[in-house]
Amino acid sequence: xxxxxxxxxxxxxxxxxxxxxxxxxxxxxxxxxxxxxxxxxxxxxxxxxxxxxxxxxxxxxxxxxxxxxxxxxxxxxxxxxxxxxxxxxxxxxxxxxxxxxxxxxxxxxxxxxxxxxxxxxxxxxxxxxxxxxxxxxxxxxxxxxxxxxxxxxxxxxxxxxxxxxxxxxxxxxxxxxxxxxxxxxxxxxxxxxxxxxxxxxxxxxxxxxxxxxxxxxxxxxxxxxxxxxxxxxxxxxxxxxxxxxxxxxxxxxxxxxxxxxxxxxxxxxxxxxxxxxxxxxxxxxxxxxxxxxxxxxxxxxxxxxxxxxxxxxxxxxxxxxxxxxxxxxxxxxxxxxxxxxxxxxxxxxxxxxxxxxxxxxxxxxxxxxxxxxxxxxxxxxxxxxxxxxxxxxxxxxxxxxxxxxxxxxxxxxxxxxxxxxxxxxxxxxxxxxxxxxxxxxxxxxxxxxxxxxxxxxxxxxxxxxxxxxxxxxxxxxxxxxxxxxxxxxxxxxxxxxxxxxxxxxxxxxxxxxxxxxxxxxxxxxxxxxxxxxxxxxxxxxxxxxxxxxxxxxxxxxxxxxxxxxxxxxxxxxxxxxxxxxxxxxxxxxxxxxxxxxxxxxxxxxxxxxxxxxxxxxxxxxxxxxxxxxxxxxxxxxxxxxxxxxxxxxxxxxxxxxxxxx
Amino acid sequence: xxxxxxxxxxxxxxxxxxxxxxxxxxxxxxxxxxxxxxxxxxxxxxxxxxxxxxxxxxxxxxxxxxxxxxxxxxxxxxxxxxxxxxxxxxxxxxxxxxxxxxxxxxxxxxxxxxxxxxxxxxxxxxxxxxxxxxxxxxxxxxxxxxxxxxxx
Numbered sequence: 001x002x003x004x005x006x007x008x009x010x011x012x013x014x015x016x017x018x019x020x021x022x023x024x025x026x027x028x029x030x031x032x033x034x035x036x037x038x039x040x041x042x043x044x045x046x047x048x049x050x051x052x053x054x055x056x057x058x059x060x061x062x063x064x065x066x067x068x069x070x071x072x073x074x075x076x077x078x079x080x081x082x083x084x085x086x087x088x089x090x091x092x093x094x095x096x097x098x099x100x101x102x103x104x105x106x107x108x109x110x111x112x113x114x115x116x117x118x119x120x121x122x123x124x125x126x127x128x129x130x131x132x133x134x135x136x137x138x139x140x141x142x143x144x145x146x147x148x149x150x151x152x153x154x155x156x157x158x159x160x161x162x163x164x165x166x167x168x169x170x171x172x173x174x175x176x177x178x179x180x181x182x183x184x185x186x187x188x189x190x191x192x193x194x195x196x197x198x199x200x201x202x203x204x205x206x207x208x209x210x211x212x213x214x215x216x217x218x219x220x221x222x223x224x225x226x227x228x229x230x231x232x233x234x235x236x237x238x239x240x241x242x243x244x245x246x247x248x249x250x251x252x253x254x255x256x257x258x259x260x261x262x263x264x265x266x267x268x269x270x271x272x273x274x275x276x277x278x279x280x281x282x283x284x285x286x287x288x289x290x291x292x293x294x295x296x297x298x299x300x301x302x303x304x305x306x307x308x309x310x311x312x313x314x315x316x317x318x319x320x321x322x323x324x325x326x327x328x329x330x331x332x333x334x335x336x337x338x339x340x341x342x343x344x345x346x347x348x349x350x351x352x353x354x355x356x357x358x359x360x361x362x363x364x365x366x367x368x369x370x371x372x373x374x375x376x377x378x379x380x381x382x383x384x385x386x387x388x389x390x391x392x393x394x395x396x397x398x399x400x401x402x403x404x405x406x407x408x409x410x411x412x413x414x415x416x417x418x419x420x421x422x423x424x425x426x427x428x429x430x431x432x433x434x435x436x437x438x439x440x441x442x443x444x445x446x447x448x449x450x451x452x453x454x455x456x457x458x459x460x461x462x463x464x465x466x467x468x469x470x471x472x473x474x475x476x477x478x479x480x481x482x483x484x485x486x487x488x489x490x491x492x493x494x495x496x497x498x499x500x501x502x503x504x505x506x507x508x509x510x511x512x513x514x515x516x517x518x519x520x521x522x523x524x525x526x527x528x529x530x531x532x533x534x535x536x537x538x539x540x541x542x543x544x545x546x547x548x549x550x551x552x553x554x555x556x557x558x559x560x561x562x563x564x565x566x567x568x569x570x571x572x573x574x575x576x577x578x579x580x581x582x583x584x585x586x587x588x589x590x591x592x593x594x595x596x597x598x599x600x601x602x603x604x605x606x607x608x609x610x611x612x613x614x615x616x617x618x619x620x621x622x623x624x625x626x627x628x629x630x631x632x633x634x635x636x637x638x639x640x641x642x643x644x645x646x647x648x649x650x651x652x653x654x655x656x657x658x659x660x661x
Numbered sequence: 662x663x664x665x666x667x668x669x670x671x672x673x674x675x676x677x678x679x680x681x682x683x684x685x686x687x688x689x690x691x692x693x694x695x696x697x698x699x700x701x702x703x704x705x706x707x708x709x710x711x712x713x714x715x716x717x718x719x720x721x722x723x724x725x726x727x728x729x730x731x732x733x734x735x736x737x738x739x740x741x742x743x744x745x746x747x748x749x750x751x752x753x754x755x756x757x758x759x760x761x762x763x764x765x766x767x768x769x770x771x772x773x774x775x776x777x778x779x780x781x782x783x784x785x786x787x788x789x790x791x792x793x794x795x796x797x798x799x800x801x802x803x804x805x806x807x808x809x810x811x812x813x
Binding site: 526537556561589632634 | 729730731733734735742743784785786788789790791
């Protein structure tokens with residue numbers, strides 16, 4: 001079915017809006033007056049009541065994931081993922097620092113882009129959130145019972161891991177993909193030292209399928225597919241009828257390696273890459289392709305000890321497209337496309353034509369027909385290119401300037417963000433006809449409808465993730481939090497409800513109903529089951545042990561004292577490992593541990609848990625330490641001293657609480 | 662953290678309508694809000710009187726171990742520490758009261774006038790150490806075993 005002919009030109013004023021972008025005061029004067037029309041009531045969550053949805057937003061260059069309540073926009077929590085966080089010592093403690101290990105060493109920051117919930121049968125199941133680091137190619141898995149990062153895995157042979165962390169209908173696989181092609185040794189291995197202008201000849205793109213263990217969530221690199229050196233930008237797994245496929249957009253089919261802004265926009269068309277991952281996996285599991293040497297880190301938290309361990313992997317299976325007959329195709333797409341999104345039924349695949357004003361919609365039916373009829377116009381590096389006319393279904397014209405991403409409401413409508421004209425455009429999936437549009441403030445990137453990438457979107461709300469904040473809030477110097485906007489999409493017209501500022505620069509967000517998550521929360525860790533090798537289960541077992549220059553302090557914390565709280569016999573040059581066990585067994589009673597001059601981080605220890613932090617005293621003296629989390633009326637009194645003597649001192653190890661040493 | 666809430670409550674209970682304040686207010690206003698069973702035996706999972714008989718030394722030994730790992734951070738026998746001296750607690754309180762105090766410490770300090778007085782005196786909210794009913798009963802037996810007044 002083709003609806004091209006049914007398209008009507010609808011006056012959009014896109015150009016006028018583009019001009020308005022230049023003068024932001026113009027935009028604010030046309031600001032919707034949220035509040036006049038019941039909007040305030042729609043977002044009001046009374047004190048003590050909870051929001052309807054959790055929203056997980058990637059923080060971009062914060063390297064972490066932030067959690068908000070919808071519709072209130074309340075900031076609920078920030079989950080450290082790729083960046084160290086002194087709030088709780090994430091990435092600093094002995095238990096968590098392995099999560100940041102990579103083949104480049106410890107990389108204590110990241111650039112998170114796409115947050116994707118685990119799915120069962122194409123619907124969210126509330127188990128995990130997957131998120132990518134674009135810069136140092138990695139994926140992470142967040143446990144939604146604890147809101148903690150349980151696992152990170154490096155993606156080998158890859159750079160610019162942007163089209164990543166998308167999940168298949170049953171979370172069988174999470175995708176990773178190169179945006180920046182890199183030269184790879186033959187056989188594949190570590191980075192290759194070649195002239196940059198040999199790009200077209202030596203550089204390669206790489207698609208990676210990361211398998212997810214259905215019981216534990218544990219990730220493993222299953223196989224990779226070597227690709228021509230285009231920039232693969234975004235991707236989505238299919239749903240329903242297309243669930244065996246994954247689709248990616250790419251730009252730079254020109255294979256430019258410098259001044260891409262101009263040189264990667266020369267061709268009239270770029271491509272959509274379609275891979276039947278199920279077929280590809282079958283071929284890989286038959287032993288096709290080559291197992292090559294490489295090096296990448298896999299870091300995972302042991303749930304018994306809550307301690308992350310690293311494993312260095314040295315092999316990966318790489319397939320060539322020519323080995324994937326019937327499982328990999330290019331489809332010509334709009335010039336320099338950006339987002340790609342699959343409709344709830346899985347029938348339609350929408351592509352944002354970043355440099356145009358159209359959203360192009362492919363139909364799976366057409367694609368399958370073109371494959372069956374062998375409508376192939378050419379072959380690029382072993383990948384057949386399907387004839388454009390035969391796969392395209394419709395074009396949403398007047399989709400605003402710079403359409404980037406599409407989300408669906410489950411009622412037959414698509415909503416695309418338009419970056420340049422700064423608006424959300426609503427159109428019918430059936431006719432391609434634009435039915436509504438609403439300005440955003442300013443320059444919207446991603447947009448999200450709760451459940452918008454599942455078989456059954458929850459609809460109700462749409463959140464615009466704006467890239468530019470300007471005058472929306474009280475100014476905070478040259479940099480400001482990004483501003484998100486909540487819309488009600490239950491009616492024919494979109495209604496702006498709320499602006500709310502968020503940490504970092506979210507590139508993408510996902511919303512899960514609170515009921516999928518809130519009743520499963522870990523409230524404290526059972527002290528009896530704590531198998532951290534340095535646990536101290538009762539105060540009587542607290543001790544300080546010297547072995548050469550290493551001193552292990554087995555310490556307990558409970559409202560409101562440490563045992564031991566007086567420690568002597570530490571010397572300059574020692575490496576002191578504090579292992580603090582929080583003896584509490586009650587929700588929201590963490591204790592903190594901070595010591596004067598500590599060079600790495602203070603820590604927070606959750607009830608029943610043990611956390612370890614290393615201190616290397618450089619000068620003699622007496623160093624106070626204290627609890628950083630206000631725990632009781634006698635919290636101020638929760639303090640102690642460590643005496644540090646010169647390296648040649650004869651002071652013996654001595655320790656205790658409420659006794660003279 | 663909880664103790665801070667309760668301090669706050671005692672000064673602002675009249676104007677606040679949050680749950681804990683309301684509970685605190687009712688406990689403060691009049692202890693007649695409690696049934697006579699609750700006044701005697703506390704508030705919590707133990708809703709019936711707990712009868713004790715001849716001292717069960719085996720159970721007391723079990724209780725000793727639990728006391729040492731879960732309670733001794735704050736309680737000593739024979740002197741005040743973070744919390745009250747518990748050597749003769751079985752002379753002051755019924756077994757059910759002790760068990761409710763162990764299993765529902767913040768409920769007790771919010772609602773029971775006696776527990777509330779102790780919170781004011783010691784200033785630190787007693788911690789909920791996730792002690793089971795059987796464990797709490799064993800701790801009671803241990804307290805009986807260390808109390809010179811216990812009649813065998």
